[in-house]
Amino acid sequence: MNPLAIPVLALAALLVVACTAPPRQLPSDGDAERGRAVAALAGGCGCHTPEHGPVGAGGVEIETPFGVFYSTNITGDPDAGIGAWTDDEIEGALRRGVLADGSVESPVMPYHLYAGMADRDVVDLIAWLRTLPPAETKNRPHEVGLPLPRTAFRFWRLLFAPSVTPPGVAPDSGVERGRYLVEHVSICGDCHTPRGVFGEPDHAMALAGMADGPLGEVPNVTPSEDGVGDWDEFDMVALLQDGMLPDMDNVQGKMAEVIDGIAGGPGYVDAPESDLQDIAAYLRTVPPK
Numbered sequence: 001m002n003p004l005a006i007p008v009l010a011l012a013a014l015l016v017v018a019c020t021a022p023p024r025q026l027p028s029d030g031d032a033e034r035g036r037a038v039a040a041l042a043g044g045c046g047c048h049t050p051e052h053g054p055v056g057a058g059g060v061e062i063e064t065p066f067g068v069f070y071s072t073n074i075t076g077d078p079d080a081g082i083g084a085w086t087d088d089e090i091e092g093a094l095r096r097g098v099l100a101d102g103s104v105e106s107p108v109m110p111y112h113l114y115a116g117m118a119d120r121d122v123v124d125l126i127a128w129l130r131t132l133p134p135a136e137t138k139n140r141p142h143e144v145g146l147p148l149p150r151t152a153f154r155f156w157r158l159l160f161a162p163s164v165t166p167p168g169v170a171p172d173s174g175v176e177r178g179r180y181l182v183e184h185v186s187i188c189g190d191c192h193t194p195r196g197v198f199g200e201p202d203h204a205m206a207l208a209g210m211a212d213g214p215l216g217e218v219p220n221v222t223p224s225e226d227g228v229g230d231w232d233e234f235d236m237v238a239l240l241q242d243g244m245l246p247d248m249d250n251v252q253g254k255m256a257e258v259i260d261g262i263a264g265g266p267g268y269v270d271a272p273e274s275d276l277q278d279i280a281a282y283l284r285t286v287p288p289k
């Protein structure tokens with residue numbers, strides 16, 4: 001046998017496994033009211049809302065070192081949005097990075113972080129999404145400088161999307177809930193964790209911020225001298241509720257968007273205060289960078 005055959009076959013087998021992992025059986029009783037709280041904790045899924053609305057209409061430009069991506073319409077419009085998708089299809093796009101036609105999403109959509117979102121939160125979030133007024137905004141193709149982008153996205157998922165078994169129900173309180181929210185719902189690291197050359201999160205520097213990324217300077221939010229070591233939990237909760245820094249300055253840009261929500265959509269400000277306290281408590285426990 002050709003000596004290359006073994007690695008090639010192994011890779012092919014891996015690809016097959018990665019593509020055919022069966023979707024989980026989701027509960028069918030999503031609660032839109034609870035889903036709004038999940039959406040609030042997820043920063044209102046704000047990348048999908050243009051500055052002047054409508055909520056979820058997509059088309060927001062997301063600049064990356066690999067090109068310009070446009071967020072998609074996640075309202076209930078049956079043609080332009082996801083109104084005709086089944087819950088399983090929405091779950092696939094959210095947690096597994098797979099679209100209904102079997103293609104793999106670009107990791108600009110942080111499915112690799114949402115992968116750990118609890119089933120309960122996923123179905124409630126989907127129920128909330130289904131309440132968004134349909135918007136007719138058509139999706140725009142990404143302007144990506146990659147050859148065979150869909151194949152590249154598939155390899156990215158294979159290499160960098162950890163295989164996660166999400167819980168049925170999220171931890172209900174405390175530091176463990178804070179960790180769950182930071183890692184899988186509020187995804188602080190999607191903006192605050194630096195990335196490697198393939199755009200993959202640099203886990204060794206989790207939440208350490210960066211001097212210069214696509215969002216400009218993003219601060220270190222670990223409990224170190226360069227980070228938020230001198231903040232107490234009250235300072236962090238206050239920031240997540242009203243964007244106010246301990247020195248009375250305000251955060252701007254993307255951070256302000258995920259806090260306030262965009263165009264009337266929910267943001268961290270609308271999340272239960274106990275959840276923001278759990279996030280603050282967890283952030284005190286991460287390794288200082």
Ligand code: HEC
Binds near residue numbers: 043186188189239254
């Ligand atoms: C969509 C991107 C994004 C997400 C998601 C995000 N942040 Fe931020 N965050 C930023 C940016 C950008 C800034 C800088 C804002 C500025 O300079 O005014 C920032 C600023 C901050 C600051 C201010 C720190 C300082 O020293 O000034 C804190 C604290 C913070 N974020 C915590 C969090 C936490 C906790 C989460 C998750 C619950 C989170 N962020 C999620 C982008 C994000």
